[in-house]
Amino acid sequence: MTTRFEGVLFDCDGVLVDSETLTCSALRDMLSASGWSMTLAECMDYFVGKTVRSEAEVIEAHTGQRLTDAWMHAFYAERDRRLRTHMQLVDGAFELVRAAHEHCQGRIALCSGADRAKLELMLTQLELMPYFEGRVFSGHELPRSKPYPDVYWAGAEAIGVQPERALVIEDSPVGVQAGAAAGATVWGFVGLREQNLCAAGALAQWSSLADLTAELVRRQTSS
Numbered sequence: 679m680t681t682r683f684e685g686v687l688f689d690c691d692g693v694l695v696d697s698e699t700l701t702c703s704a705l706r707d708m709l710s711a712s713g714w715s716m717t718l719a720e721c722m723d724y725f726v727g728k729t730v731r732s733e734a735e736v737i738e739a740h741t742g743q744r745l746t747d748a749w750m751h752a753f754y755a756e757r758d759r760r761l762r763t764h765m766q767l768v769d770g771a772f773e774l775v776r777a778a779h780e781h782c783q784g785r786i787a788l789c790s791g792a793d794r795a796k797l798e799l800m801l802t803q804l805e806l807m808p809y810f811e812g813r814v815f816s817g818h819e820l821p822r823s824k825p826y827p828d829v830y831w832a833g834a835e836a837i838g839v840q841p842e843r844a845l846v847i848e849d850s851p852v853g854v855q856a857g858a859a860a861g862a863t864v865w866g867f868v869g870l871r872e873q874n875l876c877a878a879g880a881l882a883q884w885s886s887l888a889d890l891t892a893e894l895v896r897r898q899t900s901s
Contacts, residue, residue, distance in 0.1 A: 691792055768867075816829070
């Protein structure tokens, strides 16, 4: 018999919201203006799954400038402007959240490395907040962010599920490492990106959220 999951812990950027290109384009443009030029693909390869502040030393080495609070505030403002204008749900994300909420009796949480303001902006604008109200966790507010497991431990505790009985859905190697370190089963979502999340610790990976959802429902309803 297939063992069911008692809860599902979601990453946000790249899993539920198509936001990583927008965020990294804002970051790439600001870094370029500060002296570190790179392509959007290079920026995404380096920064997806990480916080900007965690890479302060690298940024300062490339730009020759300190990563100040003023610079970060300007980045957040430009990022949020682009998100408000252009962000969309990843195809199949709403159906996945609804299925997980139904088949786990509401025991789902959002566990992201992004800041809370960004998470609340995205969830509210894209009408996902009702599914996650009171169960949104940001790595910025914990002792350690991804690839450490803290945010997933917090999410599992909030929904009353042992991490070993939870499913984590992630789209980056850093996030997969965090979920695996927490002791959860990790499923990877690669979308259209060429990456091997199983090499980072995912049990399986999908290029389609519809297929991932179908497997989750099959597992939760199998006898």
